[in-house]
Amino acid sequence: MARLTPSDLEPTQIRQVAADVLSGYEQAQPGLVSRALRWLLDQVAEVIADVIAVGGNGLGVVLLGAVVGGIALLGWRLLRRVRPDRAGPPAPGTIGGRTARDWRADAQRHEAQHAWAPALRSHYRALLADLVAAGMIHETAGRTARGYLRDVVDVAPDTAPAMTAVTAAFEAAWYDRREVAAADVRALRDAAETVRRRALVPA
Numbered sequence: 113m114a115r116l117t118p119s120d121l122e123p124t125q126i127r128q129v130a131a132d133v134l135s136g137y138e139q140a141q142p143g144l145v146s147r148a149l150r151w152l153l154d155q156v157a158e159v160i161a162d163v164i165a166v167g168g169n170g171l172g173v174v175l176l177g178a179v180v181g182g183i184a185l186l187g188w189r190l191l192r193r194v195r196p197d198r199a200g201p202p203a204p205g206t207i208g209g210r211t212a213r214d215w216r217a218d219a220q221r222h223e224a225q226h227a228w229a230p231a232l233r234s235h236y237r238a239l240l241a242d243l244v245a246a247g248m249i250h251e252t253a254g255r256t257a258r259g260y261l262r263d264v265v266d267v268a269p270d271t272a273p274a275m276t277a278v279t280a281a282f283e284a285a286w287y288d289r290r291e292v293a294a295a296d297v298r299a300l301r302d303a304a305e306t307v308r309r310r311a312l313v314p315a
Contacts, residue, residue, distance in 0.1 A: 205241065205244055205245035206241055206244065206245075206251070207237050207240045207241040207244055207251055208237065208251075210237070210241065211241055211245070212238045212239075212241035212242045212245065213238075214241075215234045215235070215237040215238035215241055216234070216235075216238045218230070218231075218234040219231050219234035219235045219238060219301075222234060223294075223297065226294070228292040228293055228294060228296065228297050229285050229286070229292040231292075231297050232281065232282065232285050232286075232292050232296060232297045232300050233282065233285065233286055235297065235300055235301050235304055236257075236278060236281075236282040236286075236300065236304070238304070239278060239304040239307060239308070240260060242308060242312060243264060243307075243311065243312075246311070246312050248263075248264065248267050248268065248311060248312075249263040249264060249267075250263075257279050257282055257283050257286075257287075258279065258283075260279070261275055261276060261279040264307070264311065267311075268307075268310060268311040270310045270311075271306075271307045271310045271311050274303045274304075274306035274307045274310065275303075275307050277299070277300075277303040278300055278303045278304050278307060281296060281299065281300040281303070282300070
């Protein structure tokens with residue numbers, strides 16, 4: 113195999129190309145994730161620079177394209193897991209600027225249309241809005257479903273089994289895009305009512 117000509121790409125140029133891709137994700141990611149991606153980016157840039165130095169332009173460009181594509185895919189997958197709430201201060205007793213009553217109305221409308229995934233999400237958001245209104249949790253930008261689960265269980269340990277079931281059902285439908293049926297909506301709705309009884313109804 114003929115030796116390729118040396119590359120004129122510098123490690124700093126390689127980092128910049130990949131950093132341009134990464135920059136679109138950094139604002140939406142938690143600090144720890146962003147720092148981890150940045151560290152990984154630096155390590156990969158060094159490896160690519162070494163390969164280009166001994167292998168030439170062709171192999172280096174292929175590697176650079178593969179790495180940038182990989183970073184874009186990783187960032188997209190992370191954004192699916194970390195969905196920040198709407199910008200700006202949340203209204204009291206709401207999730208996403210809407211009350212539990214609003215979310216329940218949405219859930220009923222989606223159920224009537226057999227739109228099971230949006231119905232499931234709306235029931236989940238209605239429960240969160242009830243918990244926010246009760247002062248048990250607070251809406252926080254970038255808070256994940258697992259984060260809300262920890263918040264609820266911390267203040268109301270008796271809700272752990274039901275709240276875990278609600279969270280798992282929501283994540284499966286909304287993050288993992290699993291197919292949702294009417295039975296899934298009923299199961300989440302029943303678990304949400306259990307959370308309300310144990311967390312919101314005085315003993």
